[in-house]
Amino acid sequence: xxxxxxxxxxxxxxEGDRAAFGVLVDRYQKPVFNAALRIVGNGExxxxxxxxxxxxxxxxxxxxxxNYKFFSWLxxxxxxxxxxxxxxxxxxxxxxxxxxAEDGPGGExxxxxxxxxxxxxxxxxxxxxxxxxxxxxxxELSYREAGYVLxxxxxxxxxxxxxxxxxxxxxxxxxxxxxxxxTTR
Amino acid sequence: MNEERLxxxxxxxxxxxxxxxxxxxxxxxLDADPERRKEYEDLVRTARMLGRVRQADAPRHLKPLIMxxxxxxxxxxxxxxxxxxxxxxxxxxxxxxxxxKRKPVVIGAVVAAAVAIxxxxxxxxxxxxxxxQGTIGGAQKAxxxxxxxxxxxxxxxxxxxxxxxxxxxxxxxxxxxxxxQNKLQNEAVWSALASDALREALASDALREALxxxxxxxxxxxxxxxxxxKxxxxxEALAGDALQAALKSGDLQAALNSADLQAALNSAxLRESLRFAxLREALKNAxLREALKHSxLREALKxxxxxxxxSNSSLREALKSAxLREALASAxLREALASAxLREALSIAxLREALSSAxLREALxSAxLREALASAxLREALKNGELQSAMKIQE
Numbered sequence: 001x002x003x004x005x006x007x008x009x010x011x012x013x014x015e016g017d018r019a020a021f022g023v024l025v026d027r028y029q030k031p032v033f034n035a036a037l038r039i040v041g042n043g044e045x046x047x048x049x050x051x052x053x054x055x056x057x058x059x060x061x062x063x064x065x066x067n068y069k070f071f072s073w074l075x076x077x078x079x080x081x082x083x084x085x086x087x088x089x090x091x092x093x094x095x096x097x098x099x100x101a102e103d104g105p106g107g108e109x110x111x112x113x114x115x116x117x118x119x120x121x122x123x124x125x126x127x128x129x130x131x132x133x134x135x136x137x138x139x140e141l142s143y144r145e146a147g148y149v150l151x152x153x154x155x156x157x158x159x160x161x162x163x164x165x166x167x168x169x170x171x172x173x174x175x176x177x178x179x180x181x182x183t184t185r
Numbered sequence: 186m187n188e189e190r191l192x193x194x195x196x197x198x199x200x201x202x203x204x205x206x207x208x209x210x211x212x213x214x215l216d217a218d219p220e221r222r223k224e225y226e227d228l229v230r231t232a233r234m235l236g237r238v239r240q241a242d243a244p245r246h247l248k249p250l251i252m253x254x255x256x257x258x259x260x261x262x263x264x265x266x267x268x269x270x271x272x273x274x275x276x277x278x279x280x281x282x283x284x285x286k287r288k289p290v291v292i293g294a295v296v297a298a299a300v301a302i303x304x305x306x307x308x309x310x311x312x313x314x315x316x317x318q319g320t321i322g323g324a325q326k327a328x329x330x331x332x333x334x335x336x337x338x339x340x341x342x343x344x345x346x347x348x349x350x351x352x353x354x355x356x357x358x359x360x361x362x363x364x365x366q367n368k369l370q371n372e373a374v375w376s377a378l379a380s381d382a383l384r385e386a387l388a389s390d391a392l393r394e395a396l397x398x399x400x401x402x403x404x405x406x407x408x409x410x411x412x413x414x415k416x417x418x419x420x421e422a423l424a425g426d427a428l429q430a431a432l433k434s435g436d437l438q439a440a441l442n443s444a445d446l447q448a449a450l451n452s453a454x455l456r457e458s459l460r461f462a463x464l465r466e467a468l469k470n471a472x473l474r475e476a477l478k479h480s481x482l483r484e485a486l487k488x489x490x491x492x493x494x495x496s497n498s499s500l501r502e503a504l505k506s507a508x509l510r511e512a513l514a515s516a517x518l519r520e521a522l523a524s525a526x527l528r529e530a531l532s533i534a535x536l537r538e539a540l541s542s543a544x545l546r547e548a549l550x551s552a553x554l555r556e557a558l559a560s561a562x563l564r565e566a567l568k569n570g571e572l573q574s575a576m577k578i579q580e
Contacts, residue, residue: 018255025248033243038514047244054251114237136200137235163190165199169224178230 001075006070013061026055031139038134039082041123049085053078066082066118068148072141075149079131086127129164136161186215195225215459304496349561467495485513494522503531 004012004023012020032053037046037154056077064073122130135146136157143161147154172178186194194211197203203211313408415552464486467473473495477481485491491513494500500522503509509531512518516539521527530536 018252020253022248022252025251029243029247029251030240031246037241043241043244047247050247051251051254052239058255065263078315082449111239113235115239118234118238136357137232138238148404157187158193158196162196165196165228165231166224168235169227172234173227178227178234 002163007066008059010064010066010070013058019056020091021058022065024057024070029054031071032074035075035078035081035139036133037128038119038122038138039127041081045085049078049081053081056081069145072145072148075135075139075141075145075166076163079135083127083131116151117177121168121175121177125164125167126159126169129167131158132160133164137165140154186210191221195228199228215575267396464492466493467492467501468496472499472501472504476501476510479507479510481510481513485519486577488519490519490522496526497525497528499532500528503528505539508540509537512537514541 006022006024006027009020009024010026013024031052033050035051036053037043040046040049053074057074060077064070096155113135122133125133131150132146136143136151141149143154143157144153146161147157150157152160191214194203194207194214198208198211217227253458
């Protein structure tokens with residue numbers, strides 16, 4: 001079966017085909033959910049945000065211009081929703097030193113444990129640093145796409161990404177979380 | 186090399202975007218400065234740790250929730266209240282209630298959703314819990330306030346029974362329980378809650394009355410039946426006075442837990458037929474529920490003759506025969522089913538088999554033949570292989 005492009009699916013949606021929107025949901029619910037999850041740090045809130053993102057996307061489908069990829073447009077909505085949510089909840093805007101220090105060298109870390117460490121460190125970053133890491137690193141958007149989503153020049157995205165990585169590195173080092181056994185796959 | 190240029194090279198290096206000449210330039214710079222090299226290596230480790238973060242799966246209930254919330258005219262105008270939003274309102278209201286931040290008041294869809302969630306998730310409150318009856322009353326009273334969208338600016342009304350219900354220890358314990366949280370992950374619950382009509386159905390005395398029965402609540406925990414609740418006919422049937430009366434029968438309560446019946450409720454023919462008391466009564470019978478998985482029978486339910494005939498135990502037993510179910514498509518046979526003689530005669534396997542003959546079904550239009558079928562001799566004769574062959578040859 002031929003897989004329709006996002007643009008074709010959007011066109012079908014606008015012609016009244018709800019099933020076409022279902023295909024877009026299938027295609028992007030996971031990355032949108034993950035982006036929201038990393039921003040707000042809570043699965044239930046991320047699910048709620050994801051739902052709102054798709055419903056708003058459906059509502060605004062006519063305003064979508066195919067100059068950018070559909071998922072970049074979707075991410076833009078997702079990031080705005082997540083930011084609004086995070087701000088409303090007054091989440092961490094500054095580096096949070098509340099992460100407990102490591103107890104000391106231990107045995108082999110499970111993937112889940114490493115994920116938890118990174119997740120914890122991410123949540124300690126400022127929102128703007130967290131966002132750029134999520135989009136460029138975890139969601140693998142290009143600098144240009146991330147710039148579109150964040151409404152920033154490409155150059156700013158790059159410099160912010162550099163700073164964000166450094167801050168994250170410093171948080172991990174300060175807490176004794178950055179060592180060889182966690183950085184090898 | 187200035188800091189800005191170095192930062193740019195490091196960033197693009199980590200993203201695999203350097204040209205060979207840029208890579209060489211970066212390597213030379215780092216080789217000349219051990220401190221910078223150490224920092225670069227730490228950044229690479231940080232990036233590797235980030236790379237170990239896996240993508241979480243989106244919750245299974247998310248897509249149906251989204252699709253059920255799409256408005257047909259959403260491209261023109263956007264208004265929605267998702268079940269999740271409603272739940273959030275409910276939970277926040279409850280939390281605020283317990284922490285004293287908000288007056289114990291909730292309205293409209295919020296109350297109805299709370300009631301729905303509680304009933305559908307765990308069949309609560311238990312029978313005879315007077316303290317929580319106020320919740321139901323709240324839902325009913327709130328119906329007049331029900332709107333498509335619940336927002337902070339919505340009118341909030343004082344509701345003493347609801348207040349009392351929400352402050353109930355059992356309710357407080359309930360909403361914090363793992364079981365409750367787990368049940369909320371049930372896709373079918375969310376799909377059902379997305380229906381305004383379902384929430385309205387919950388305002389029905391009859392349906393709520395029916396929910397007092399453990400068997401009914403248990404049945405409503407089944408995803409197939411919950412799925413069928415999206416059909417107005419099913420909700421109406423469940424909320425109907427006749428069904429309410431019937432639901433007091435243990436047989437029918439148990440019937441709702443029948444997988445056959447739950448699956449059959451997805452059939453439009455059966456749902457439409459549920460308005461007939463005779464059929465609902467007949468549904469107490471396990472043979473009939475089992476037979477309903479066959480589309481021929483469900484289609485035949487639109488005929489009054491068939492529904493009426495279903496009260497006959499011989500016929501229900503006979504419905505296990507594929508020949509008979511297929512034969513129900515014949516108008517002659519359906520009309521002939523009015524004859525008690527014929528219905529009794531249908532207990533004979535040979536006769537049911539012989540119904541595959543169009544001539545026989547047509548012949549059943551004859552009162553004489555149907556009466557003749559009452560004859561033990563003829564029924565015995567029908568077991569004779571030669572007679573059966575003769576009937577098939579005629580076909």
